[in-house]
Amino acid sequence: MKKKFTIRDVAKKAGLSLSTISLVLNNKGYVSDANKQKILSIIKELDYHPQRSARGLASQLSGNIGFILTEDHFSQSEPFYTRIFLGTEFEARKHNYYILLTTVGKNVKETYEIPRFLLEHNVDGVIIAGKIGSSWIEYISNKHIPFLLVDYVAPKVSNITIDNRTGAELVVQHFLRGGHKKIGFIGGDLRHPSIHERFAQYQSVLLAAGITPSEQWYNVDQSNTTSSDGYEAAKKIFNSNDNKPTAIFAANDAMAIGCMQYLKENGFRIPKDIAIAGFDNIEAGLHVEPRLTTVNVHREEMGSLAVRRIVEMVKEKNGVVTKTITPVELVVRDSCGIRMD
Amino acid sequence: MKKKFTIRDVAKKAGLSLSTISLVLNNKGYVSDANKQKILSIIKELDYHPQRSARGLASQLSGNIGFILTEDHFSQSEPFYTRIFLGTEFEARKHNYYILLTTVGKNVKETYEIPRFLLEHNVDGVIIAGKIGSSWIEYISNKHIPFLLVDYVAPKVSNITIDNRTGAELVVQHFLRGGHKKIGFIGGDLRHPSIHERFAQYQSVLLAAGITPSEQWYNVDQSNTTSSDGYEAAKKIFNSNDNKPTAIFAANDAMAIGCMQYLKENGFRIPKDIAIAGFDNIEAGLHVEPRLTTVNVHREEMGSLAVRRIVEMVKEKNGVVTKTITPVELVVRDSCGIRMD
DNA sequence: GTAATATATCGAAACGGTTCGATATATAAA
DNA sequence: TTTATATATCGAACCGTTTCGATATATTAC
Known part of the structure; x- marks a missing residue:
């Protein structure tokens, strides 16, 4: 069992300080091209990867996005929101995020089961899919964490809806x-x-x-x-x-x-x-x-859009409310008996 | 914006040390009943919740379980594995875990896209659903992380299958x-x-x-x-x-x-x-x-079982290989024209 | 009564990163 | 030449927990 390497190992091997390694890891600050290449190659050689929780603790960012669904939407057999979820999952990967899915009751009080990821500061942003009690919207709003709605609307809250x-x-x-x-x-x-x-x-x-x-x-x-x-x-x-x-x-x-x-x-x-x-x-x-x-x-696409928007919101920290409408198309099959010629 | 409390705040308010707070948080060691109650009530009063990443760093446990699906299973329209995933999600919550879903190519080399959660030590165990290349099984096996298969088999690997x-x-x-x-x-x-x-x-x-x-x-x-x-x-x-x-x-x-x-x-x-x-x-x-x-x-149930088993494996750290078979029942409807009288 | 053990609490050292100044040098502007 | 600015690197503090002894007292065994 090969032991896992830390940023310290990289630093030692490169003969540079921790901070310099961290800088290239995050593409920040100034690092000479020579050293940058050197560090990169050592990282590859050791197969080093920064540990999520250490990063999270230091940067106060979890690398996760929460996905909230009400219980009844979840249990509904038709995988409408499931597809949206899968869309978010797919997009999240591109941005180096993970999606944490959870279901909640209609309203905050009703169950008093607050998603753990909100309590433990384990998400950087939240996506809410479908109709949800306004108490939830208020609750999350007070957390001062970026969030948006998918297939639902609320005043002063960003959302992604269907045309x-x-x-x-x-x-x-x-x-x-x-x-x-x-x-x-x-x-x-x-x-x-x-x-x-x-x-x-x-x-x-x-x-x-x-x-x-x-x-x-x-x-x-x-x-x-x-x-x-x-x-x-x-x-x-x-x-x-x-x-x-x-x-x-x-x-x-x-x-x-x-x-x-x-x-x-x-x-x-x-x-x-x-x-x-x-x-x-x-x-x-x-x-x-x-x-x-x-x-x-376009359910998957709605999920994608939601993630992209949340990622922006996490970065920007500004409060612009956006309302995005996704297009639809008629799919003519046989149940109307009308040809499209 | 009320600032968030840390374990230090709890300790200060209780007039006790950090370690004592941590002990009651984790139900470990010895703490007098009086102090335990006191601490608990302070925790409730402050609405304190330990931060996931700090915990993760200190304990070297992420609180996450990885769920791996091959891309073709994922894209298949029929939500067979999706339902298994939902089952894991539901069960995971009971054990205070989150599920991180990801898809991979058939084999490790093919894509060289290793799930980030494996690289970043961001999962304590892994569930693999459906058929997957043996290279993946080998790869994860070498990580020395508990894992099991759902609806698939491999020598010396725990699994959950269908009867x-x-x-x-x-x-x-x-x-x-x-x-x-x-x-x-x-x-x-x-x-x-x-x-x-x-x-x-x-x-x-x-x-x-x-x-x-x-x-x-x-x-x-x-x-x-x-x-x-x-x-x-x-x-x-x-x-x-x-x-x-x-x-x-x-x-x-x-x-x-x-x-x-x-x-x-x-x-x-x-x-x-x-x-x-x-x-x-x-x-x-x-x-x-x-x-x-x-x-x-019973797809959801298979997911549940998988999570329960993984949680055990994370705790025990022992290497017993278990093979669990889930039951099935005939559902008679109309496509056979045979009555069950 | 003494030794061993169980109970209770704490200080300090991890855990593995990020980030804020401080310092030093090279480059551009005046 | 002097001053301001961009580039490069580093040390140290910090993020918020867990956990390992150390210490002290209470309880039990012999």
């Missing part, structure tokens, strides 16, 4: 182009800004097209947006209703899939009788039959 | 019970022990039932096990073959789904013409039509 309005517009336009007039919507948890925007834009686009959405076409009463919520919402709309829509825009793919299930069970043909489109472009939409038309969201 | 044999047996017995004789298998990447075991047991069980599997019934030539591999394997079996199987056991759900797609496209009815079962019980199996009969694998 929900464009997405909703693309879907509704797609239906209109297919000749649909009675276009419905199913959704839930309108307090989530993404869902709310999708619903709001659905209404505006219809109105702009001269169509007033009937209350019998849409349902946004579900408290959540899972596939079983989609099933329930579909039931409410299609069960004994004399003014049924011919197309359904679901707030997300999970709901769309639940909705499809209800329709199929009740003898509706998709897309012949009812056209359906979702939002998010999750994997399952490919395996469902017919394959789901949806709006693609 | 693939029982799973395969359950599926084949299920087919036999349904009256099938010509039972096929599709798979790929036989060098992965899980796949290999499933295939081997499929053969043994058939033989034990007095059936010799025909080469026209199975295909294990795919290099991978994605849904498109399943599609291709199905094509090879069902495209102009005068001795077609009536049931297909797919090495995993992804392949089963690809196989279903091929069959549906080519006019086979499931399960009427061909019965299909998979393995893994991934989410997508619920959304496919008919819903996929499969074998449930």
Whole structure:
């Protein structure tokens, strides 16, 4: 078992002081080119790597970024936020950071389980994904640590969001182009800004097209947006209703899939009788039959962006609030029966 | 901005030495009950929490566990290993650890991108998920750091695996019970022990039932096990073959789904013409039509077990090699058309 | 009653880096 | 030439813990 080398070993071997080694390690200050090369080659020779905790202690920087998810988002089967997490992980590596993932309850008080990485000063910045209680935002804000939200909004806080309005517009336009007039919507948890925007834009686009959405076409009463919520919402709309829509825009793919299930069970043909489109472009939409038309969201990219922004914030220490919107595209498959020629 | 307290503040306030505080912090040595209570209450009052990096430096323990995944497992759309990761994350918290996730190339040399957490001594143990090059196993072995494999095997290395044999047996017995004789298998990447075991047991069980599997019934030539591999394997079996199987056991759900797609496209009815079962019980199996009969694998639990074991290994420092097998159950849904009455 | 052991507390030395002046020399500006 | 500035290197302090004796007292064993 070869013992591990320290910066002292490097210094001794180079005949220079610790500080000089540290300077080249961090690319700071002034070091002559000759010595820099010498040190670098000794570092390579010894396979020396500075120890994270020692660095952390001295510099008061952990080299970690915290990723916070609420428990319900975490347990939701659909890996929407998981993909965002994977995006952060990938990007973090480029910046020599690690991501520490943790889940929390809706609100601070509720559980009093504060993420350990916040207490132990083990992260330099924090990314929060999805809807979260404002108490958490306040709590972290008071920690004076850089943080931002992904797929959520709060006043005076930087965030990365989805271009929900464009997405909703693309879907509704797609239906209109297919000749649909009675276009419905199913959704839930309108307090989530993404869902709310999708619903709001659905209404505006219809109105702009001269169509007033009937209350019998849409349902946004579900408290959540899972596939079983989609099933329930579909039931409410299609069960004994004399003014049924011919197309359904679901707030997300999970709901769309639940909705499809209800329709199929009740003898509706998709897309012949009812056209359906979702939002998010999750994997399952490919395996469902017919394959789901949806709006693609760049989840990994959102994670990347979040990390890049956090890294900036850690460096700059300034307080500029940025709001970044990521683009979306319509993904036309078979569940609407509308060609794109 | 309230400044953060250190162990010194606690000591001062308690009128005791640093060492005594440290002792109660770590539940070590002897501290009188009176002082212990006093210290504890001061800690609570100040909301003091020891700083991770300082601890790490002094104790030479990082409080982190590394989770290594090969790049191809990572990019595979099916979140099989992701779920294992989430299981580790959840369990780690109970033990006051964090998980550092990273992906690596198949082999050490290939990329020469060694996970930073190994170089910087930033993990106390390592979990490796899925198939990985033996060069990696050797490399980490030489680091003299506790590690184990999940869903993979290597000589003299602890691991957590799936009871693939029982799973395969359950599926084949299920087919036999349904009256099938010509039972096929599709798979790929036989060098992965899980796949290999499933295939081997499929053969043994058939033989034990007095059936010799025909080469026209199975295909294990795919290099991978994605849904498109399943599609291709199905094509090879069902495209102009005068001795077609009536049931297909797919090495995993992804392949089963690809196989279903091929069959549906080519006019086979499931399960009427061909019965299909998979393995893994991934989410997508619920959304496919008919819903996929499969074998449930406790992925989160495997992650939990892995963390518990690693924590033990870090504590014990002994070298006992353990091999843990996690159970599976048959999940009967609609793709085999066999009732369980 | 004395020796051995358990309990309680502390000072000081790690742990392995970063960073702030101090010092010295080379270069540019006046 | 003198002064200011850029370049180069170093020593020492510091980051916030843990842990190893040392010391002192209380308890138990014989």
